[in-house]
Amino acid sequence: MPSDPSALxxxxxxxTLRRRATLRRSLGLLGDFRFEQSDPDRFYGRLAEDTVGLVTDLWNDGSxxxxxxxxxxxxGGGPGYFGQAFAAAGVGPGDYVTCEPDVGEMAAAGIRLQSSVRGSGMDLPFADGVFDITxxxxxxxxxxxxxxxxxxxxRVTRPGGLMIYSYTCWLGPFGGHETGLWQHYVGGEFAARRYERANGHPPKNRWGESLFNVSCADGLRYAEDAAAGQRAQDAEFLAAFPRYHPWWAWWMVNVPGVRELAVSNLVLVLQRR
Known part of the structure; x- marks a missing residue:
């Protein structure tokens, strides 16, 4: 881990990733967000393509x-959009595996993948060290x-392999997911009830059941603990940056408070020792 945390x-x-992380890309992804519910093929298809690009760039820059x-x-590969995007990028069907606990989610888009495994991310049904990238x-x-x-x-990443962990931060504008841009700041339960009153049905992501408060500070602490040998697996902490921001806004990760509100989605990159 670098002695200067800002180097992360x-x-x-x-x-390579810097060339991808432009303002134009950021605005395009933000514009696609409005289609998540009405046109999921468009939203998740483009998100999957961008994700494959991010993974490719991180692997290329590292190796x-x-x-x-x-x-x-x-x-948590969901209905298969990411599998299609990896296949289009030249990853063979035997080299890409998705693990998803929800059968309904796996079948939601009608996409058939050769290597879909039903299982929980908290108890992965794989042996130690069998993947180059998780x-x-x-x-x-x-x-x-x-x-x-x-x-x-x-655990299932081989020594020298990468773990790329990207998640939505609760205090960012999209922390409440479909319940709105500000309602979750009042409270997760308030946002869920308000959504149900407005739409006549509960949100897909229910506070306290399938949506939880995860902060930037939580993720940075986890990565630092892993680098210090204080977790079940040892790893080198390689990077932390906002997933959807242009490269010149990555500094936000280094500022407590600001990062919780402005980062929106944090990417942690660790290399298994």
Whole structure:
């Protein structure tokens, strides 16, 4: 881990990813967000393509190699959009595995993948050290113990492999997910009740059941503990940055308080020792 914590969010550490992290990309992803409910194929399809690009860039900047031949585990891969995007990027069907606990979620888009496994991210049904890359996209805020899931992801990552852990921060504008941009600041239960009154049905993500308060500080503390050998698995803490922001806004991760409100989605990158 760098002696200067701000180096963890320095764009100079990730030259390939920096070229991707532009304002144009950020505005495009923000514009797609409004289609999450009305046109999920559009929203999740583009998000999946962007995620594959992010994973590719991080792996390339760290190893100088492509994803071809790498074994990848997607924890909480949902209905298969990410699997399609990895296949389009040249990852073979036997090299990409998705683990998802909800059968209904797996079948929601009618996408069939050869390597879908039903299982919990908090108890992954895989042996130790079998994947080159493990990643999770917007899942941590939906499980009651996100750091147990992170431990499990590190466990199944081979020494030298990467864990990429991306999640929505509760105090960011999208922390309440579909319940609105400000309602969750009053309280998660308030936001859920207000959504149900307005829409005639409960939100997909119910506070305290499938949506939880996960902060930036929680994630940074976890990564620092893993780097210090205080978790079940040891890892080097390589990076922490806002997933959807342009590279020149990555400094927000280094400012307590500001990061909770402004980062929106935090990416943690750890390398298994």
């Amino acid at each position: 969010s320095s764009p100079s550490r990730f030259p 100088g190699a492509s994803l071809r031949g790498r074994r990848i585990l997607d924890v 990643y999770s996209s917007n899942v941590a805020e939906h499980v009651p113990d996100p750091w147990r899931m992170a431990d499990e992801m590190l």
